[in-house]
Amino acid sequence: TNPNxxxxxxxxxxxxxxxxxxxxxxxxxxxxxxTFKRINIGITAFSPRRGQENLELKKFLSAELESNAEVMLLIQEAIYGPIFERLMPMSYASHVTKAASNLSKKLKPYIGIHWRMERGQINLMPKCAESLVTYIRNLSLTTGIENIYLATDYPLVNNGNNIAQSRTFHNLGENHHTAMKILHSSFNVNTWVSTRALDYLQLYPIEGEHLKVELNGGGIQGIFDKLILINADYFIAGPEECCRLRSTFTFDIEERRQELFKNNGTIKNTIDRWIL
Structure with a gap:
C-alpha cells in the first residue's frame, strides 16, 4: 500500500x-x-493529466469508496482531474448557458483571456501585463479581432475588502493592481461585471446578501466565464511565470475547445500562451 x-x-x-x-x-x-471517513492521498493526483494513469490510486479509491449508501457526500476532494471513466456530465443551469450564449454572440468575434494571477511571480505582474498587451495587439492586428473578454481571479467587484475571486488567492497586492491597470488602460476589456451579463440574477427570489456572497467567490460567474472562453475565437492563457499554470479551469476549457476545433472548426485555436 502506498504510504501516502x-x-x-x-x-x-x-x-x-x-x-x-x-x-x-x-x-x-x-x-x-x-461517522465520517477521511481519506488522504497526498499529492498523487495533483496533475489533471496524471490522475488517469494512476492505477494504484484508482484501485485504492474504488475499494475505500465502495458503499451501499443511497447518498455519498464527498467534501474537499482534491483530485484535480478525472481518474475514473467519465459519465455524462450534468448540464449547467439553462439560464446561465443562455446568458453566456447571448454575450458570446454579441462579442463575436472575440479573444478570450484567462489570467489566474495566483502563483504567478508577484514582482513580475506588471511585466506580465505589458507582455500580454503586446501579444494581444499583435494578434488583433493579424486577425482584425478587437473584442476581448477576460476571466481572472483578480477582484472585479469592489467589495471594499480587497479579496480575490479565488478563495486560495491570499497574496493580492499592489503589483497585481498595477498589472490590471496596465491591461485596462490598453484595451476595452469585457468581463462578466463590465458587460452586466449576470445582472438578471437580481430578478430571482434570492436575498441580496446571499447573491453578493455568491458573486464574490468563484461560483456562478466562474461557470459563466468558462462558457464564454470555450466559445472564444482565440483562447489565451498565461506563461508559468505569470499565472497558476496547472489550472483545472484552464484544462477543462482546453479540452472542450479541442472538441470544437476538431468537430466544427468555428474556433481558431485550442489554447495559446503569451510569452513573457
Missing amino acids: YTIKYDITYFDKLLREYQMDKFNLKLNNSA
Whole structure:
C-alpha cells in the first residue's frame, strides 16, 4: 500500500457541515452520530493529466469508496482531474448557458483571456501585463479581432475588502493592481461585471446578501466565464511565470475547445500562451 494513502475515521465533522456547508438545507438524514471517513492521498493526483494513469490510486479509491449508501457526500476532494471513466456530465443551469450564449454572440468575434494571477511571480505582474498587451495587439492586428473578454481571479467587484475571486488567492497586492491597470488602460476589456451579463440574477427570489456572497467567490460567474472562453475565437492563457499554470479551469476549457476545433472548426485555436 502506498504510504501516502491514509484512512482516518472522524465523527466530529457534523457541526462543520452545518456551519460551513449548511447541509441541513438538504434532506440527507444526517445527524451528529454519523461517522465520517477521511481519506488522504497526498499529492498523487495533483496533475489533471496524471490522475488517469494512476492505477494504484484508482484501485485504492474504488475499494475505500465502495458503499451501499443511497447518498455519498464527498467534501474537499482534491483530485484535480478525472481518474475514473467519465459519465455524462450534468448540464449547467439553462439560464446561465443562455446568458453566456447571448454575450458570446454579441462579442463575436472575440479573444478570450484567462489570467489566474495566483502563483504567478508577484514582482513580475506588471511585466506580465505589458507582455500580454503586446501579444494581444499583435494578434488583433493579424486577425482584425478587437473584442476581448477576460476571466481572472483578480477582484472585479469592489467589495471594499480587497479579496480575490479565488478563495486560495491570499497574496493580492499592489503589483497585481498595477498589472490590471496596465491591461485596462490598453484595451476595452469585457468581463462578466463590465458587460452586466449576470445582472438578471437580481430578478430571482434570492436575498441580496446571499447573491453578493455568491458573486464574490468563484461560483456562478466562474461557470459563466468558462462558457464564454470555450466559445472564444482565440483562447489565451498565461506563461508559468505569470499565472497558476496547472489550472483545472484552464484544462477543462482546453479540452472542450479541442472538441470544437476538431468537430466544427468555428474556433481558431485550442489554447495559446503569451510569452513573457
